[in-house]
Amino acid sequence: MQRPYILMALPCYNEAENLPDLLKGFESLNFRYGSVFEVKVIVIDDCSKDNTTEVLKNLNLDLDFKVVRHEVNKNLMGGINTAFNIFHENMSDPCPAVGYALMDGDNTHSPFHLIEMLPKIYQGFDVVVASRYRPGSRVCGVSWWRQILSFAVAVMFRVLRNVQGVWDYSCGYRLYSPRIVKEIKTRLPGDVVKEKSFACMVEILVKLSIVGAKCTEVPMLLRYDQKLGESKMEFRKTILGTFKQLLTLWKVRV
Structure with missing residues (x-):
């Protein structure tokens, strides 16, 4: 009999x-925790454009994982x-x-947060966000101005379009219930998102x-100090991206 498992997707570029x-x-x-659940x-x-494909092919891990490659950058x-x-x-x-998860591929998020996230799905929640703004959260390796900007934006998001139960609108680490995946794909059988950033x-x-x-x-521990390679964070792009996220709140329809 197969153990319950979470299917985790890691979108990545040059990681x-x-x-x-x-x-x-x-x-x-x-x-x-394999006796309780596992992650595929x-x-x-x-x-x-780096050697991601070769690196993944040469990994010798006791882990059920596979690679899906886009032939063009999307x-x-x-x-x-x-x-x-x-x-x-x-x-x-x-x-x-039993749940579908997304996480950044830059090693700034801990897989072990899934231990706290999965029970929320069993309790009836559809979206569980690993949040930077809950008591017990910690952020390492992110400049003070980015942390202040991020929190200010979180407050604006709540004011402009409140999603009940959520403070962190932009964190990529989330766990989704099968019910809500089926619902959104029924409503939107094609692409579920249109925004490129x-x-x-x-x-x-x-x-x-x-x-x-x-x-x-x-709550989550964000370890940006663990990320190797060139940072993709730039002040100008961060500001422009923030305004685009705010604009997105007004445009979103299903």
């Missing part, structure tokens, strides 16, 4: 330096859409997942809320 340690984290999680991983490689939007298509297909499997994380959260998702959060 060859970070993926091995992240996948080892999932291996450790399964080793310690799908790496969505968004046409990386941005985070494409990764999210591919993930939800895979999730929806998995629901017709004889042994479907990180605004797509706001977009999908609001859309799920519109179709009746019950949302909650758990």
Whole structure:
């Protein structure tokens, strides 16, 4: 009899330096908690220009993982859409997942937060966000101005379009219930998100809320200091991306 499992999708671009340690984290999680549940991983490689493909092929891990590669770069939007298509297909499997998860592929999030997130799905929640703004959360390796900006934006999100139970609208680490995946794919059988930037994380959260998702959060430890390679954070892009996320709140419809 198959153990309950979470199907985790990791959209990534040029994360060859970070993926091995992240996948080892999932291996450790399964080793310690495999009697309760396990995690199966799908790496969505968004046409990386580094040696991501070769690195993943050479990994020797006791972990059920596979790689789906985009032949052209589709941005985070494409990764999210591919993930939800895979999730929806998995629901017709004889042994479907008990939850569907997304996480950044840069090793800044801990797989072990799933231990706290999965019980929320069993309690009836549809979206569980690993949040930077819950008591017990910690952020390492992020400048003070980004933390202040992020919290200010979180407050504006709540004022402009409140998603009950959520403070962190943009974090990519989330666990979704099978029910809400089926509901959003029934409403939107094509692409579930249209925004190309990180605004797509706001977009999908609001859309799920519109179709009746019950949302909650758990505290998280964000370890940006663990990320290897060139940072993708730039002041100008961060500011522009923030305004785009705010604009997305007004446009989202299902």
